[in-house]
Amino acid sequence: MVKKTIENIVQWLQQSAHEAGVNGLIVGVSGGVDSAVVAHLIQRAFPDHSLGVMMPLNSNPDDMKHAAKVIESSGINELTVDLTETHQLMYTTICEQLKQQNAFNENNDQLAGANLRARLRMSTLYTIAAHYHYLVVGTDNAAEWYTGYFTKYGDGGVDILPLVEFTKHEVRELGRYLGVPDEILSKKPSAGLWEGQTDESEMGTTYDKIDAYLKGEKIPESDKEIIEKMHGRTAHKRDPLKQFHRSGK
Ligand SMILES: Nc1ncnc2c1ncn2[C@@H]1O[C@H](COP(=O)(O)OP(=O)(O)OC[C@H]2O[C@@H]([n+]3cccc(C(=O)O)c3)[C@H](O)[C@@H]2O)[C@@H](O)[C@H]1O
Ligand SMILES: Nc1ncnc2c1ncn2[C@@H]1O[C@H](COP(=O)(O)OP(=O)(O)OP(=O)(O)O)[C@@H](O)[C@H]1O
Ligand SMILES: [Mg+2]
Numbered sequence: 001m002v003k004k005t006i007e008n009i010v011q012w013l014q015q016s017a018h019e020a021g022v023n024g025l026i027v028g029v030s031g032g033v034d035s036a037v038v039a040h041l042i043q044r045a046f047p048d049h050s051l052g053v054m055m056p057l058n059s060n061p062d063d064m065k066h067a068a069k070v071i072e073s074s075g076i077n078e079l080t081v082d083l084t085e086t087h088q089l090m091y092t093t094i095c096e097q098l099k100q101q102n103a104f105n106e107n108n109d110q111l112a113g114a115n116l117r118a119r120l121r122m123s124t125l126y127t128i129a130a131h132y133h134y135l136v137v138g139t140d141n142a143a144e145w146y147t148g149y150f151t152k153y154g155d156g157g158v159d160i161l162p163l164v165e166f167t168k169h170e171v172r173e174l175g176r177y178l179g180v181p182d183e184i185l186s187k188k189p190s191a192g193l194w195e196g197q198t199d200e201s202e203m204g205t206t207y208d209k210i211d212a213y214l215k216g217e218k219i220p221e222s223d224k225e226i227i228e229k230m231h232g233r234t235a236h237k238r239d240p241l242k243q244f245h246r247s248g249k
Contacts, residue, residue, distance in 0.1 A: 013045035024049025031066030114193035118154025148234020
């Protein structure tokens, strides 16, 4: 069953690239399980034309060690671009201007800086992809997609999304079959956007609950409320065309 699913995704990746007329595929490799699975899948689809990019940015050294393990376990080609200085320079330059205008908002500082990280990674991937003539592959799974737990035009700014129908549990199953190292399969999901961040503590619910809810199973009312609130608030991320002004002319 998992074998067939993987064959289908690999075929779909090959077809997507051929239809787009590109030579191969690229993904950001964070040391987390979602990008680990995507790295293994794109390597299977394009053994000689797949690239994993590690983009440390004040990153937890363990995450970058895990990312290096994924490069090894998948056999994907690798590139590293350290974005620490770029981010610092860009964010402080912007904040200096905001402070001069009295518009710097302390409450939104952490999230604004965090989302800039995700958007710098997106820009880096597209710049590299243009040189290689590759498509940018995203890593969002069904739980992240439904809850909108990603940065619009950051990690959400991609060309194709092979895992968008799979729950977090299913992504781990795919990873186990593909040979993703155990320590990556069992680690706590984190966006790594600030120190100590974990997805579940930020969201206030768990992937197990979101997965169960997406499968139509019963979950506590309080978790359902959190999930539906996130879903509603992030509709604009899943369908940006909805935000276009239409005059009817
Ligand atoms: N109704 C509406 N119509 C059109 N646009 C709307 C809108 N409401 C907000 N917006 C726009 O959207 C922006 C908010 O969305 P966005 O910029 O995405 O930011 P936001 O959703 O506030 O934050 C991103 C979330 O995703 C998490 N994340 C990010 C990256 C990676 C991962 C991970 O799991 O690895 C997780 C991150 O920790 C955070 O909780 C607003 O600033 C506004 O510009
Ligand atoms: N340091 C990084 N280097 C390269 N890519 C990164 C880095 N941090 C995040 N990304 C990209 O952003 C994506 C979104 O991060 P996310 O945390 O949702 O996925 P993950 O780290 O692969 O898995 P998990 O959700 O289990 O942590 C990653 O899959 C990866 O493609
Ligand atoms: Mg992560």
